[in-house]
Amino acid sequence: MKITIFGTGYVGLVTGACLADVGHEVLCMDVDEGKIERLKNGQIPIYEPGLAGIVSHTVEAGRLSFTTNVEEAVAHGVLQFIAVGTPPDEDGSADLQYVTAVARSIGQFMDGYKVVIDKSTVPVGTADKVRAAVQAELDRRGLDHDFDVVSNPEFLKEGAAIQDFMKPDRIVVGTDSEKAAELLQEVYYPFNRSRDRMVFMDIRSAELTKYAANAMLATKISFMNEIANLAERLGADVEAVRQGIGSDPRIGYHFIYPGCGYGGSCFPKDVQALARTASGVGYDAKLLNAVESVNYAQKHVLFDKVSHYFQGNLDGKVVALWGLAFKPNTDDMREASSRTLMEDLWKAGAKVQAFDPEAMEETQRIYGDRDDLVLCGTKEQALKGADVLVICTEWKEFRSPDFELVASALREPVVFDGRNLYEPEMLDRYDLIYYAIGRGTNQFSQV
Ligand SMILES: NC(=O)c1ccc[n+]([C@@H]2O[C@H](COP(=O)([O-])OP(=O)(O)OC[C@H]3O[C@@H](n4cnc5c(N)ncnc54)[C@H](O)[C@@H]3O)[C@@H](O)[C@H]2O)c1
Ligand SMILES: O=c1ccn([C@@H]2O[C@H](COP(=O)(O)OP(=O)(O)O[C@H]3O[C@H](CO)[C@@H](O)[C@H](O)[C@H]3O)[C@@H](O)[C@H]2O)c(=O)[nH]1
Secondary structure, three states, rough: EEEEEEOOHHHHHHHHHHHHHOOOEEEOOOOOOHHHHHHOOOOOOOOOOOHHHHHHHHHHHHEEEEEEHHHHHHHHOEEEOOOOOOOEEOOOOOOOHHHEEEEEEHHOOOOOOOEEOOOOOOOOOOHHHHHHHHHHHEEEEEEOOOEEEEEEEOOOOOHHHHHHHHHHOOOOOOOHHHHHHHHHHHHHHHOOOOOOOEEEEEEEHHHHEEEEEEHHHHHHHHHHHHHHHHHHHHHEEEEHHHHHHOOOOOOOOOOOOOOOOOOOOOHHHHHHHHHHHHHHOOOOOOHHHHHHHHHHHHHHHHHHHHHHOOOOOOOOOEEEEEOOOOOOOOOEEEOHHHHHHHHHHHHHHOEEEEEEEOOOOHHHHHHOOOOOOOEEHHHHHHOOOOOEEEOOOOOOHHHHOOHHHHHHHHHOOOOOOOOOOOOOOHHHHHOEEEEEEOOOOOOOEEE
């Protein structure tokens, strides 16, 4: 089937590549000329495991192509996927300007039936706005083409995006059109063969389903972080508690890892946006607001621990930092906990020597050259001349470091672990002092 995708970010590019992989003819359109130029030259603008291979072989096979030409994009597919950004507005609500811009473009150039499919995460009621924007352009042109608007939210996780798209837990489709439903069933058939993963519903429920899923996951994390903070003050070990509660299938082991807060382009913005949606309809979403404020505080917890260790005097201290990306297997730094930590440290006069397996370029792009940030080529280099080590991201290569080297390279033998990667005895053997999250016998969680 001929498919157009607007937006070549994490969602647009992964969707385009995976749909082309199973045989569809996909044209991806983006307004960012530099990005399209790079894609045309075979360069992938983001780090996502497995993506480069699929893009290159589908481009070679002629099933995936890229353009900045809106008219060509609208003409190409009967299915028009919108996968552009919906960043937070000043008040935290979702900014829909990119979504409505695409809707207007579709109305401006469509020459027959189209299904406009919203894959971006958008507040309830957006499909009505998309429909109105398309219709307004058709009215302006004096045309009466038939079209449907569908909500088809995306649930992929960065770092595992290909796997998530190829083997989805569910494919949510919100539609009031049988014709659109049949077309979506056909598009997703290759991903739906082993069992029926498609969940059809009305459009508003589909839009809310996406926010509910992210808000539920963020709630689990903030809940565990709250338990971790309590455990520190009560002399309990949150890792034991995690295993103790996870074994109950009603709770489960997923998404109950405590840490230095959740980041990324989705949880922070979607929890906020849902809370703003709630207040827009006169409902005070107390739980959502609490999830957000627990996370805000949690992102400062590592700094508090380091500052407490140095008795509030961080001026001139050098902190080795392992992990910059908001999670492993991505170079994405959006809302990363490492950013809160670095900014807190800089304000206190400390210097950071950082290493991340993938996010160095992105860090350089965000912060530029500054005297208090040194980007190091390896995790070992980051330790040289540093006072202490802090870990923000649970990359695999940080799981079994050479502790002897860590102990000898640091001026003070202290490790602050924001992801609870180690068992305390492992570090004890090397006389390393270990501060983790929610594990320990004092309120600053020295294990
Ligand atoms: N990143 C994720 O893991 C993820 C997962 C599920 C859902 N989502 C949601 O999907 C949406 C897209 O997220 P993303 O992370 O892929 O965003 P992104 O910022 O990585 O990419 C968005 C792309 O859209 C392009 N764009 C903007 N206006 C355009 C227009 N008028 N026409 C064509 N292209 C245009 C931008 O240039 C950019 O390349 C958001 O609503 C997000 O919340 C993201
Ligand atoms: O037990 C856990 C699990 C995750 N995190 C943190 O939560 C954040 C988000 O992680 P994850 O959900 O794995 O990454 P995302 O790529 O942001 O994916 C989320 O956001 C996407 C965009 O909406 C959705 O599509 C996905 O289903 C949803 O998991 C990261 O900072 C993680 O470190 C924890 O602190 N503890």
